[in-house]
Amino acid sequence: ALRQRHWEQAQMLLKKIEETIERIENGPYGVCEECGNEIGIKRLAARPVTTLCIDCKTRQEEEERIAEGG
Secondary structure: OHHHHHHHHHHHHHHHHHHHHHHHHHOOOOEOOOOOOEOOHHHHHHOOOOOOOHHHHHHHHHHHHHHOOO
16 A cells, blocks of 8 residues: 555656646746746745745645644
8 A cells, every 4th residue: 555655646746747847848837826926946946846836835735724624
């Protein structure tokens, strides 16, 4: 089961990398899909496959935490 989970995570990451390459080649890359603002260069350097700026990602995580009862 653990091996299958690792395989699924690797497949998801590969898909994100392929989508990121597509955005780099054809645009838009580095633009938040939620608010439309530029994603900071430090965030892109730390997580190149991101599609959300830090503010939108923080808000998303907070909403998920609340939805999970935390």
